[in-house]
Amino acid sequence: MTVWWESAPGSALWVRHMPRRTRGAVITLHAGPVVGHRPTRPWQLAALRMRPVLRSSASAVSLDEVLLGQVRYRCRGWNDGDAEQDALRALSELGRLAGEVPVVLLGHAMGGRTALRVAAHPQVRGVVALAPWLSAEEPAAHLAGRSVVLVRGHDGQGAEVEAWRYVERARAAGARAGVVVIRGGGPWMMRRAAAWHRIAVSAVSQVPQPLAPGPHGAWSGPGPVFV
Numbered sequence: 001m002t003v004w005w006e007s008a009p010g011s012a013l014w015v016r017h018m019p020r021r022t023r024g025a026v027i028t029l030h031a032g033p034v035v036g037h038r039p040t041r042p043w044q045l046a047a048l049r050m051r052p053v054l055r056s057s058a059s060a061v062s063l064d065e066v067l068l069g070q071v072r073y074r075c076r077g078w079n080d081g082d083a084e085q086d087a088l089r090a091l092s093e094l095g096r097l098a099g100e101v102p103v104v105l106l107g108h109a110m111g112g113r114t115a116l117r118v119a120a121h122p123q124v125r126g127v128v129a130l131a132p133w134l135s136a137e138e139p140a141a142h143l144a145g146r147s148v149v150l151v152r153g154h155d156g157q158g159a160e161v162e163a164w165r166y167v168e169r170a171r172a173a174g175a176r177a178g179v180v181v182i183r184g185g186g187p188w189m190m191r192r193a194a195a196w197h198r199i200a201v202s203a204v205s206q207v208p209q210p211l212a213p214g215p216h217g218a219w220s221g222p223g224p225v226f227v
Contacts, residue, residue: 012089013097014042016054017068022098025067026204028054029087029111031188036077044076049189050108053130056197057106060205067098071111078133083114091121104207106200108189109133112150119146126176126207128200130189134166144174149203151196152224153185160224179224195227 013027031046040047050070058068071090073083091103102125107115112132119127119142126147134150148170150163160181170177180203182195189196 011093012072012074012086013093014070014072015067015097016070017058017063017066018098019064019067021065022067022101023065024061024101025069025094025098025103026054026057026061027069027071027090027094027103027105029071029083029105029107029114031109031111032073032083033077033110035079037075037079040073040076046076046108050106050111052193053106053108053189053197053200057200057204060201067094067101069094071114078110078113081117083110084117087114087118088121091118091123095123104128104204106130106204107132113138116140116143116148119143119148128203128207130196130200132163134162136162136165138166140166140169140175141173143170143177146170146175147207148175148177149180149207150178151180151182151199151203153189153191154181154183154226164224178221181224181226183226199227 028050030050054068071087073086075082100123103123104126105115105124106128108130110133112129115127116129116132128149130151131153132150150167152159152163160179163179167177167179180199182192185192185196
């Protein structure tokens with residue numbers, strides 16, 4: 001059963017669905033520019049693009065137990081870590097609202113980078129990062145004990161190589177991590193949108209599974225998985 005909930009003005013967490021008894025949460029983080037100080041709005045294209053992703057991913061969880069929400073950024077851009085701070089505020093608000101429930105973060109582009117950055121938060125079980133921003137210096141040591149799925153469109157410019165190097169660093173730190181590459185999928189998830197949604201559903205369903213010794217199928221593959 002869904003409980004009606006309205007986020008307070010200035011809240012960093014926008015609750016889209018709240019069950020009567022919350023046992024877990026899926027939180028989305030949308031894209032944005034490197035620099036952007038204009039206030040965010042729910043009708044921005046980047047925010048709207050995540051709505052069908054969240055709706056699809058909802059099919060991977062029990063809505064009787066799992067809260068669905070979205071990080072509400074103060075400003076549109078990354079702005080040297082503003083988005084990261086907003087995500088941490090949202091996780092703190094979730095803790096006060098629902099308790100210390102396990103969380104899956106589902107982020108796109110800037111939101112993917114933000115999700116990966118805040119994954120050390122004790123409630124975060126794992127991250128599904130769709131076309132995330134990554135660099136050779138992007139930290140991964142804090143991902144120990146987390147599950148991470150990076151999904152990239154095949155752009156012919158080696159984006160999947162960059163993603164795989166990040167996964168190797170995450171695995172070395174003790175994370176369960178893997179890369180899925182969508183052939184013909186662009187960074188905005190408009191081409192082959194159904195494939196992006198399908199993989200997000202699959203990843204969200206797998207991320208909360210407990211880590212265990214031994215192989216994890218696609219998680220432990222020797223390279224990116226192409227679809």
